[in-house]
Amino acid sequence: MAKNASIKYYPVGNGDSSLISLEDNTTILVDCNIRNCDDNETYDVKKDLLRSVQYTNGIPYVDVFILTHGDQDHCRGFKNHFYQGAPEKYSESDKKEGFIRVDTMWFSPMIAEEHSNEDEDAYQQEAERRLTLHRKNDPKKNNPGNRIKIIGYDGKANYKDLDHLRAKPGDIVTRFNDRDQELFSIFIHAPFKEHLEALGDDKKNSTSIVFQARFKNASYQQDFSALAMFGGDSDHTSWCIILEKTKKYKNEHALKWDLFLSPHHCSWSFFNDRPQEENPTPKKTSLEVLDYKRNNAKVIASSKKILNDDDNPPHYEAKREYVKKVTEGNFLNTTTYNVISKIPQPIVFEVTSQGIVKPKQTEGAAKVAGSAGLGIVNTPSKYGNGKV
């Protein structure tokens, strides 16, 4: 039986890391927040990525990396875990380090203007390296590891000559990493031109890439099997424009969702300006966005545990608004969803022709043996009371 596509939301505290895996094993990583795993309570995202991605000649690679925007909690670990530089120079020691090659980068020039952290710098540098190859029409420009897609409009730098690499809001992308997908596509909502004029501290947040990932199980299927909305840290003003534009161009289908990754880690900013105490009423447009949910739709809060306190994000009042729309059972928080021996586990959904469903449970076996990674193997065991 063919493998189903799946969507995995990693538990990374306040931050985003989501992995889309297609039937043909194509993987699309949306943001990353890879933290240290020394404390025994942090899920090892890198280890799971290395298990989930494909390999060519022993080199692990993701087909596409979509960085919604450059905030630290969306690109943490890019520098240390992903390969940067000419792909032909990927070495044996890079393999040992487990550097993941990004075959195609999705890059939004607008969001890359203000660098705030070294991971973002690394992403920007790598993007520029690739753009230069394309600009110079280098023969290696289309090799995996050199591919790049420009999302949205230009900021200060001008990439007009590379328009053939560009996708704009309203576009539907069906080709990923030089391969046409029949059953999967992405509708791009943002960033749009208005963002260029946006001002203020939250500029980066409001200019996130926002997109709808669309899944089918058969090419003749009329409707989609699953629709997953990703919006980085986009705020209510962005969503207001998205709503307006999408309706204007009669693209309502692009607003529907089964899975909604709550923007900015369940922040109040999706509903209204912060602080919530001063702007306690959710914007109508934000609520309308949520009303495009389909049957049994789920909201994912990729954030810390949501408590009834003043924290933001995640914001308790924001959660309440989501729950009003989808019920408590369909509001899933990555930190609390499934915790095994204190470590939160990813939220995974498989795409079937009947919609999203939890993956199959894994059977055990009657024969077992411990592995080298066992705690008892890696700690001394003391027997008896005598002194050594």
Next chain:
Amino acid sequence: MEMEKFSDSLTIFANDVENPVLQDSLKSLERLIGDKVRILDWGNGCIAIPIEINVDLPSLGNFENLDIREAEPIIIVFDLINYPVLAPRVYTDRINFPKNNLAHLYVAVNNRPPAFCYVRGNADEWYANKRIEDIVIRISNWLRDAATGDLTENGEQYEPLRLEGYSGSIIYDYDTILSVITSKAAFEFGDKFSIVLFERLNLTGRHTYKFVKLITHKNTLTTIKEVDEERKKGTEDVTRKKYHFGYILWNEEGDLKSEYEVNIPRSWEEFKLFCEFYCINYEEFEKFIATCNELNEYVYFPVIIGIRRPSQLIGYSSNIEFINLQFKLDSGDVKDGKVVNNISVDLLSHNQPLTPKLASHISGRRIDLDNSNVVFGCGAIGSKIIMHLARSGQTNLTLIDPDYISPHNLVRHVLYGDEVGKNKAEALAEKIRMIYPFEQTNVLNGPSFKKGLIDKKETFEKCDWVLDFTASEAFFNKLAALKSLDGCKVVSASISDFGNLGIMYKEGEDRNPRIDDLQVYLYSLSASDENIKNWLQNERLAASSNNLTIQVGVGCNSETTILSDDKISSHASYFSGALKKEMAKFSIKGRIYLNRILDEEDYRIETKVISVNPFDTFKAVNDSKWSIRFKSGIIEQLTKEFSVAGKSETGGVFVGVFNYKTNTIHITDSIKAPIDSKSSSTLFIRGQSGLSKKISEIESSTGGQIGYIGEWHTHPDGPNFLSQQDMTSVKKHKEECSKLQPPLPVFLSIITPDGIFPHVF
């Protein structure tokens, strides 16, 4: 609404569970559900445990709106004695479970709910490596798949009914019975009602019916006569065949039924309801069996019901599913053209007879079954390879062997003691026909080709592969030069090195390299391959002769040959595996397949495949009966030396082997002119420094198979023929060579700007 459960009708199990493994599993179940389990009596030495399991359902609603719920009650049934060797069976506990719409459920029997078919294959084997918790997970996943529509794994095809409780079996080809419905291959005795002749096999216990033929308009009377003949024989007569007339009923095209649940009829009354449900007209059938019940000698007879399904059945060629029943009808059960008693009806399991196509499918190897092949040699190696081919469906075989099975052959041959005295090819062909008793196989046999036929092109015109397992050097020579094989692909396999080395030569495209090229090539590898060198040197020692034509090969046709059956099987299975791969995808180059058994301190087997480029072939300029065949690369080497020498003559010495039987000269290498050679633009004096040592090394490493065979020199400005001086040297050489035993031809080639001109004297 209160859900009705099947388990409500079961009573509490009153005894103790004594099986300790079962006790453990029940405890595991209790841990899983966090509560005590209720132990109910299922009957037949089994207990039933009702539990509720959680199912993950898809977001957009269940596939075809199937009523699968988040909490599903199931019953796990354990055999009190034989658990865990017998895996638990799992049933739905919900009376209104949507069983009619789901594949992978067993058809319910005896008023029990349907059981989940949760393993493809044998559940007991699966459970041997699983725990009770895994069954719960599996059933939960089963229900999840049912809800998402992933349960039917074969996409758009229809899963046939899963039945159990068979009382016998029936063997027929699905497509043959299908032809009755789709192309009226049998006479219709009534509306959508035909008759088939079956034979009941002489087996004790279960009834097994084997298809004999369809009853057609033409053969009705002769068949009745035929059946009567058998009836007349005494019941003690072992040749008496138990013929049964069976019946086929089917429904109208367009009467599709997608519901799975057929209450498989267990009695005449149920049968009628069943027919009505599937729109099958049974009245004429009833009238026929009630009035012509004398037609069948026996009270039992098979009835096949054809039901149309909405799409093609998985594993079959059409959408018609056959339900196979057995009736028991006595003369007292009928009156006035009606069946008056509620006679019992049994279920028969259908077995597809083995066809070459099915055998090919089961053995997982795609080979072109339309290939036609001639096999020489049905001895130990040959018989094993032939049976490997036959069992994988390759029956277009013409088997040739003049030999008869002797008792000592049984040590290493596939045939058995009852064949002693028979011709090997004939006995083998007979065995192959018995694998496919329902099929017309194309296997032929004979002691040899009739006089001259082997040399006729027509004999091999339709033949794809010619396989030589004769282990005969004489026949090998014959095959190598046999012109009638020109369109064929030729393979020759034999064993050597006291049975430890299996060698299979596979010729290249257009018979180049040929089997003899490959043989010489293999010998020439001894220069670099220690294994081959040792083998050839051992062979020479064993032959205790310096004769060039030492026997390479081990014959098995003697009682004195010490060699075990397992060694022969090891070679044969390797050859057959490699051969089938070649048959599926022919490699353009020649191939040598080696299977080496290392019978040392540890018993080991290693294999090697060597690819061989085509040889460059010429005819001798002065005597066209001689073929000259150069190992690839040598001509290039000569041409290079020619151009390096420029205006000066140059030359060298050839090594290889002459074969008088095939009039072939094989050249495997060229030794450069020794350093004491002298040359000018018109003269070349081949020196001798170090030459003898080199040739002796080659001769020694190949066990005498390869040695000095001739010389070459260049004429930078022509002519293309031998000069006077050249002829003088030839004469001198000839004088020495003709005195040798056997004599050695003189082989001299000249190379000019126009090419190479070989001469043989």
